[in-house]
Amino acid sequence: MPVFHFDIGGNLADPRLEGNSLTLHPLPRVMAALDSLGDAPKGILSNPGPLGEATVAAALHQAFPGRFPDDDLVHWGPKDSRTLFDRAVASAQARGVEPGACVFVGEDPQERAFAREAGMRTAPHPVFALAAIENRPVLWARIGLPEGRDLADLGAVVNGAEVVPVHVASARLVLAMASTSGVQALQQAGYAVDLQGSVEDTVAFLVRDNRPLPPVEGLADAPAATRTDAEAALRATTVFAFVAGELAAAEAPPAVPLGPAPGGVYLAAPAGAPVEEVHLPGAKPGHTERLLPDPALLARPAEVPPAGLVEAFDDTVPSPQTIAAVRGAVTAEVLSGHVARISGIEPLAGEGSVKVRSRDAAAADNALVVEALARRFEELGLTVRLHPFLWRGHRLLNVEAEYAVPGADSTVLISAHMDSTAANGFFVDEDGDPRPYDPAVDPAPGADDDGSGTAAVMAAAECLRRILDSNREPTRNVRFVLFNAEEQGLVGSKYYARAAAAAGDRIAGVFQMDMIAGRQPGSTPIVEIHAGSLVSGPVVSASDALGERVARTVPVIDSEAKVQQLTGLDDPAAGRSDHASFHERGWAAVAVSEDLFSTPDGDPGTGTRQYHTPGDTLVDQDHDTEFAAAVARSVIAAALTFAGL
Template identity: 60%
Template structure:
């Protein structure tokens, strides 16, 4: 008899730590149905709730609350890190069956690899637990939607079989995990399937290649789409060849999953550092980590009542709001916030510790997240840490909220809290070039994205001041700082996936990614609304961009707003706003003159380098303040203030 062991975070449930210290598990889509179908199979847990007995007791209580009666064998509950095989050996021993009769179900391919070393079978998602028990393979599969068939129809079929989507390339192509049973169900329903290789202990990525490709010849008599397909194939082949060459010594070969929007889909074995690939001339955000989600196709932001719920036609910002923003969001405030998160001043006022870097793999990352949560809490906001695991590191997104009962949707003001210095030049003791080491090398990230973090904090302080003065918003306002953005938008994808699963209503997302880099006299702010998949989300994002443009004109008249829309937007899919576009929600990315590739550029020259400091000549606090004021004004106006 087989025994199933499940990871919790991101596999069984979305996890949040409430501001009262309590832990909440919210079951992921299709999980309860899977567990019900497996009612006759013994099941246990292998999960890491953190160190100490209190953390384990808290996790057990949250498990019982979320999955009452589903995990009743106490001996099969195993708590601790999954970075070494010992915890898996202990699980097998507790099950009393051979190792190959045990299945570990977990989203993280690194953890599945460790489980395999202990002899367990693995499944990349609970939907495939039965396939793992029966020894049936699960494959990366390209799903084609013929004309007249939409994502909603595919969603209805996929959610009734062994299929889990990971990325929507267009309204005609979806990348997914699927067993042959699932693929057969898709074909019977009229969709096409193109299997590309085994999932096993791999993760999927989208690697964009901004280099020009040779102009292809149009096939004789073929429609224009055929030419686009040829060009896409050439770009995918070039990107894959480069990636394979860069990672030739990193372990198992990469697997091409075929052309993707602007590049190639890749499957990489656990531990292969795809995030470290930098194609020549690549623009920011060229690598995107893809996460499995049965609800990916539902796109809740595209509900028929979106227009009524979002209400993107507020009047001009009120004079009271503009005055409050100018008083709260100042160069002095912005500079102080950037100083604390970039190491130019102690992380906590009166403390001794200064930040060396905020890389997701660095020790300071956790400390920064905790300090930011503390600053939000001091403003009287409801604060939650949304933890997740990236390559064995337990890190968290930070969320702070002023909730308005009866709100028709939340207005989100966001940035990413992590940083990297991986474009710097490093040498070992003998002067030989070596790779960037996040544990030892500096990554102050004052612009990327300390400037965005400072703007989010300043916006929260402005709202707190308005609340203290007796003003009340009509909508919920939420401030979110995402982690692991530099690793392929992982944190925002985890956050948006959980928000969709919870049935969250989001009126609009204002994401700031690098707003302080200014040189050569430039004074332009880029507002990116373009979405990779056309549809209501793209239109709503353009409307949100118009609200922001009006706000900038009201509070920061010296800024020139460059609005960029459409599928050709150079930031489409490349910053954290894209994780919300995937769900159909309106979102824009706000940045210095950096993403659009225009010459002469006026953004920072210290992108992903240790020179990205508060005192760098390219770091302009006054410029960042102007942008932050515009975003804050737009958010407060959308919230009804």
């Protein structure tokens, strides 16, 4: 009889930490997948981290009662080598089970690679556990939807088959993982399936490229659809060639193309291929998106609005009381104070404490910033939850702070990303020769990107505290969320949104602030409001309505600021910041920024010129805290009004 070992976080369940309490929320289809294995022995291979084995074990048994009864098959420890996997194999051999009859099920491709080194079979999701032991390969598959069939129809088939979606490209195309059995089920149901190779120890990415394409020869008189397909294929080929060249130059394992994607290419990268660190020259920010498997991706339950939500999209503008509260709490001095502490100008927390060098996801200071921000939220009397996830061997945390309203129908999010990078900086080695950016040692202050947004979220929480103390209450829950690893392909917000959907959260709207302090001296103050979604359906009009709320609020706060509302597929930020992770789930979301993108006529933006460099500091000439305060006040006032204040 085979033995199955499972990783916990991001595979069986998404964890939430509240104080010293850990709760595991099972992910979709996991219970059914476990139960389909019958009496086969089931174990755990997981790193408990600082929580300790007893805490994680208790949460595991509470979330999955009776499903992991054999303590001899539960192994705790880091999975940064094959050591833990060898221990698992040894425990199975003690039962007379050979390594080839042991299966490790985990989302992380590097961990699957270590398991294979130890002789185990692997599966990238619990849905494929049986496929692994039955020698049915799991493949990357492009699923085409015929006319007359929608995503809900496809979801009905997928939920009964060995198929796990990873990205919805359009109403006609979905990228997924599928076993050979799953492929057969799809084809029998009338779906076209284009297989793109084995999943094995790879993870999928979408890499976009906004740069102009050369004309496609010979298609001037072709139908529009033909030209569109040809241009998509050319763009995919061009982008993949560049990424492949960069990986080869870095002596990294090669990636595999998975065909055209919205605005770029899908690719599958093996463990050790740093796709997130490849930057297309001249491309717009946020061009790389890491894709997560999720059986519920097609369901989009968030598209069913909470009761009364439609009425909330009215012409309401912030009340004088809310405007006064925002003006009093969200000032240039408050924002600069927060930015100074998280970007290394001032000590992070208290006199004599450490000064932050970098908030990069791979930097040691990232965890210190998380701790300090969480502590400040707690001081404000909010319920603080930490959401752990794994990225390339690093245990990272999203921070959530909530004010819950009894009986509220939904939740409003005010958010930003806390991590930073200096990947566009120029660095030299000890001999003075150019060298790549090293996130472990190089400074990445990220004062604008996205220290400015993070500071605004903290100021928003402080503003809400003042309002509550004046005996005014919102009608919706208000959450302040700081995402980690945005610079690595929106990883933190992807995990957060997936977990929120699995937990049945009802999110009325997301107000994301990403780079709001950049304004070149002498330029017109321009606020970009990005509502454009790559996802069709109700999320489009709902996000536009959120953007309109912010747009109406800006002139109330700052009569000199110019507003650029960007929406539809032409929005240059569509899919490129953390709000896109919520669009993917059908939730209304906007991202508000400085004048970051060039105009359609090619005029450059007037935001920071220190994007992704060590020069992105509080004292940079392009860092304007007064402008940041105006943007933050506008977003916060709109969000709090939407929450019922």
